[in-house]
Amino acid sequence: MSTAEETVVLTSIPERRRCWVLFYEFCKISTFVVGGGLVIIPAAQNVFGRQRHWVDEDKMVDLVALTQSVPGILACNAAIFIGYHVAGFRGALSALIGSVLPPFLIISLIASGLTAIGTSHPWVQGAFTGTISCVTGMVLAMVIRTGKRTQRSVFAWCVGLGCFVGMVYFNLNPAWLILASVAAGIAYTGWVLRRGGVRK
Amino acid sequence: MSYLELYLVFLKFGILCFGGGYMLVPLLTADLVENRHVLAPEAFRDLVSVAQVTPGPVAINTATYVGFLQHGILGAALATLGIITPALVLVILAIKLLKRYESTVWIQGFLTGMRPASWGLILVSVVVFADLSVFSGRFPRVLADFQNFGIRPAALLICLVVLFFQLRTKVSFYWLLAGSAVIGALFCR
Numbered sequence: 001m002s003t004a005e006e007t008v009v010l011t012s013i014p015e016r017r018r019c020w021v022l023f024y025e026f027c028k029i030s031t032f033v034v035g036g037g038l039v040i041i042p043a044a045q046n047v048f049g050r051q052r053h054w055v056d057e058d059k060m061v062d063l064v065a066l067t068q069s070v071p072g073i074l075a076c077n078a079a080i081f082i083g084y085h086v087a088g089f090r091g092a093l094s095a096l097i098g099s100v101l102p103p104f105l106i107i108s109l110i111a112s113g114l115t116a117i118g119t120s121h122p123w124v125q126g127a128f129t130g131t132i133s134c135v136t137g138m139v140l141a142m143v144i145r146t147g148k149r150t151q152r153s154v155f156a157w158c159v160g161l162g163c164f165v166g167m168v169y170f171n172l173n174p175a176w177l178i179l180a181s182v183a184a185g186i187a188y189t190g191w192v193l194r195r196g197g198v199r200k
Numbered sequence: 201m202s203y204l205e206l207y208l209v210f211l212k213f214g215i216l217c218f219g220g221g222y223m224l225v226p227l228l229t230a231d232l233v234e235n236r237h238v239l240a241p242e243a244f245r246d247l248v249s250v251a252q253v254t255p256g257p258v259a260i261n262t263a264t265y266v267g268f269l270q271h272g273i274l275g276a277a278l279a280t281l282g283i284i285t286p287a288l289v290l291v292i293l294a295i296k297l298l299k300r301y302e303s304t305v306w307i308q309g310f311l312t313g314m315r316p317a318s319w320g321l322i323l324v325s326v327v328v329f330a331d332l333s334v335f336s337g338r339f340p341r342v343l344a345d346f347q348n349f350g351i352r353p354a355a356l357l358i359c360l361v362v363l364f365f366q367l368r369t370k371v372s373f374y375w376l377l378a379g380s381a382v383i384g385a386l387f388c389r
Contacts, residue, residue, distance in 0.1 A: 129388040
């Protein structure tokens, strides 16, 4: 799907309706998706990319890259980025409120003692393992799909695998890895341009 | 903690939090448990285990929980607002800067480095999630890890089936999540 198609899909829906859908879809994601903020990214990619065609795949790759390069909670960053892209500032607010409201209510109920959940019950543990296995598959699918777009050069493979190895094997802080990757990206782009090649 | 302090503390966490809610746990331990003594260590452990199995971002769950224990529903709202304020400001600022300087070498270079870096970081989270589910023992990082490393067949099967559905079909992931929870409750105990 191209950017032009995406724009046609978006402009054919009134802004108020887009805001409501953002709120509703992020509410739904936050209510049902277990596993923390990062899972919101593949979930949102499913809903707004593959199902609704509101954000095309190239744009999604950039949204994800930006989400991770700005400090702040991953889930909120992703919601704001997608909301702003789809319906401006009001869209960003709708998506953010939608993603925060359900966990806020659920945790308030638990903290006030109205609802008790036994995290040690074997059924709960099993269901948790099952959902996290599902989440692993979802994130892996996203790695494969976005990898086709991001991992196209030797440079990209060095940066991507470098970040992976740095975090898993050397316990480096992701903030430093991101800074180093951005610096390398700027140096590389400058070098390619100076050499006079067509950058791809 | 006063109302203002509660808001400001979580505002600070909102800025410092980088790379997902799990990164927040050591920061929170240092500040709330060891420094300010507003949470007992046991309470904090309970909180983390609840925040993980309940849906929603771990950071929001934690902020709501700590805020609620301090000042009830108003405290919960203040702490949650505190942790999302920086995101709202910084992300919209980032989008504006990006649109404005889109064609410069700096932004093009930033994206050239950041796209594969974000791919690598998401690959890390595959390992983090697999450690919690598909792998028994953790993904081998040092030689000693290989001895304890194993794979849970039922969990691996769920993961692969979900992978297939996500790549080849348009089945909604809500159905995949629901199915996985049921199969997990039956076979992953």
